[in-house]
Amino acid sequence: xxxxxxxLYRDLMLAIRRxxxxxxxxxxxxxxxxxxxxxxxxxxxxxxxxxxGVIWVTALLATLMSMxxxxxxxxxxxxxxxxxxxxGPKILLIGAKITxxxxxxxxxxxxxxxxxxxxxxxxxxxxxxxxxTLLISTPILSLLGSVGxxxxxxxxxxxILSSLLILPFYIPVLIFSTMxxxxxxxxxxxxxxxxxxxxxxxxxxxxIPFAVVAALKVSYN
Amino acid sequence: MMxxxxxxxxxxxxxxxxxxxxxxxxxxxxxxxxxxxxxxxxVAPTDYQQGESYRIIFIHVPAAWMSMFVYMSMAVSxxxxxxxxxxxxxxxxxxxxxxGASFTALALITGMLWGKPxxxxxxxxxxxxxxELVLLFLYFGVIALHSAFENPRTGxxxxxxxxxxxxxxxxxxxxxxxxxxxxHQPATVAKFDKPSMHMSMLIPLLVMAFAFKTYFLALLxxxxxxxxxxREKNTxxxxxxxxxES
Amino acid sequence: MKxxxxxxxxxxxxxxxxxxxxxxxxxxxxxxxxxxxxIFKELRELSEEA
Numbered sequence: 080x081x082x083x084x085x086x087l088y089r090d091l092m093l094a095i096r097r098x099x100x101x102x103x104x105x106x107x108x109x110x111x112x113x114x115x116x117x118x119x120x121x122x123x124x125x126x127x128x129x130x131x132g133v134i135w136v137t138a139l140l141a142t143l144m145s146m147x148x149x150x151x152x153x154x155x156x157x158x159x160x161x162x163x164x165x166x167g168p169k170i171l172l173i174g175a176k177i178t179x180x181x182x183x184x185x186x187x188x189x190x191x192x193x194x195x196x197x198x199x200x201x202x203x204x205x206x207x208x209x210x211x212t213l214l215i216s217t218p219i220l221s222l223l224g225s226v227g228x229x230x231x232x233x234x235x236x237x238x239i240l241s242s243l244l245i246l247p248f249y250i251p252v253l254i255f256s257t258m259x260x261x262x263x264x265x266x267x268x269x270x271x272x273x274x275x276x277x278x279x280x281x282x283x284x285x286x287i288p289f290a291v292v293a294a295l296k297v298s299y300n
Numbered sequence: 301m302m303x304x305x306x307x308x309x310x311x312x313x314x315x316x317x318x319x320x321x322x323x324x325x326x327x328x329x330x331x332x333x334x335x336x337x338x339x340x341x342x343v344a345p346t347d348y349q350q351g352e353s354y355r356i357i358f359i360h361v362p363a364a365w366m367s368m369f370v371y372m373s374m375a376v377s378x379x380x381x382x383x384x385x386x387x388x389x390x391x392x393x394x395x396x397x398x399x400g401a402s403f404t405a406l407a408l409i410t411g412m413l414w415g416k417p418x419x420x421x422x423x424x425x426x427x428x429x430x431x432e433l434v435l436l437f438l439y440f441g442v443i444a445l446h447s448a449f450e451n452p453r454t455g456x457x458x459x460x461x462x463x464x465x466x467x468x469x470x471x472x473x474x475x476x477x478x479x480x481x482x483x484h485q486p487a488t489v490a491k492f493d494k495p496s497m498h499m500s501m502l503i504p505l506l507v508m509a510f511a512f513k514t515y516f517l518a519l520l521x522x523x524x525x526x527x528x529x530x531r532e533k534n535t536x537x538x539x540x541x542x543x544x545e546s
Numbered sequence: 547m548k549x550x551x552x553x554x555x556x557x558x559x560x561x562x563x564x565x566x567x568x569x570x571x572x573x574x575x576x577x578x579x580x581x582x583x584x585i586f587k588e589l590r591e592l593s594e595e596a
């Protein structure tokens with residue numbers, strides 16, 4: 080566990096030092112959400128109906144944009160190779176990196192999303208469900224995304240390719256989250272959706288680090 | 301088991317045993333296709349609900365089944381390639397991805413052409429069409445990743461990991477899409493549930509499904525054999541074959 | 547015969563489907579054959595050089 084905390088600490092320190100770069104996906108999120116009223120119409124009913132979907136799709140894209148930061152710079156300067164040589168289970172190392180990524184991108188998104196949802200006339204009584212789905216699901220996005228980025232690490236144009244690989248895997252997260260929010264908007268029971276998302280989170284947290292380790296091995300060949 | 305896999309998976313031995321298989325599978329495919337098409341187009345009676353347009357299902361349903369079957373084959377050969385590092389299995393992944401994508405595209409196109417007379421629109425966001433579409437995206441991902449690497453063996457191993465992650469995810473995606481579509485299904489969409497298919501329609505469907513399966517295997521053998529030769533062109537057994545040929 | 551091709555008014559949908567499927571399946575075989583030929587040609591050149 081010592082390994083986990085020290086890697087987590089290191090990555091968070093790096094994230095704070097690189098905060099301008101990390102802010103880019105968040106700015107992207109804000110801009111894209113505000114493009115929808117301009118592109119569709121400022122109609123209140125239409126926007127509030129679209130709000131969960133818009134927020135969620137944009138959050139997916141923003142997470143994908145930030146994915147490159149997880150391994151890329153460590154790969155380029157060779158420190159990832161050194162980290163992989165450390166004694167101790169590699170799963171913990173990967174887990175620490177994914178946690179750090181979520182803390183630096185997922186968490187700010189959770190703060191921003193409710194604010195941006197107000198611009199789309201999202202009904203405030205369902206705000207809780209928006210925050211809870213983001214809280215459960217953004218770690219899944221970081222986990223799934225890490226597989227794509229690990230697979231394409233040794234390629235020059237890896238970023239766009241990894242988004243292509245990962246987006247289809249995001250579909251269940253998108254569906255369950257938006258359905259939960261819509262149920263909450265209509266004052267229907269939502270706990271079933273949360274349970275499903277939670278199960279999805281636990282299963283991916285248990286399985287995906289192994290896939291990432293295998294993918295990194297392929298990248299280093 | 302291990303010996304079996306290594307023996308049948310060695311490029312040289314594979315090249316030898318697959319030759320006869322490929323020939324027989326081609327013959328069987330042609331026979332089955334001929335019989336299935338004859339039964340499906342001439343013998344099977346007109347459907348009382350859908351008229352003649354239902355005859356599209358004799359190619360649509362087998363193509364849709366194959367799109368799943370090929371993905372499974374790809375994931376299985378991915379496991380074999382990762383665990384035992386069998387060269388032939390690595391090649392099979394890439395060839396499966398291309399063939400599977402074409403089956404998936406066919407299932408989508410024929411589904412749309414069947415949907416127009418049935419539903420009145422070419423596209424309906426129903427569970428089956430949507431999951432086929434997602435499956436097509438997954439195939440695109442595997443193909444793109446496979447071809448992105450300069451070293452084909454690295455590409456195959458990366459594609460194998462993606463295919464395995466995909467096969468775990470496919471049931472979740474399918475389930476979520478089905479659930480989503482039951483909530484959003486527009487009421488105007490008529491459902492053509494048929495609890496029991498008449499034998500005269502079921503037989504051509506099953507024959508066509510078998511024909512598609514043997515077609516896939518024959519094509520897979522043919523493509524894999526050429527690729528094996530290309531990859532092994534500097535080995536002695538390929539040179540021997542070439543000397544025998546000329 | 548004419549009736550058969552008319553497919554009860556659904557000729558366009560039925561025959562386009564069958565046509566596209568036939569085209570793709572034959573094209574797949576054709577591509578595989580071309581690839582096989584190309585590789586054999588390449589290998590022959592290799593063995594002649596040697």
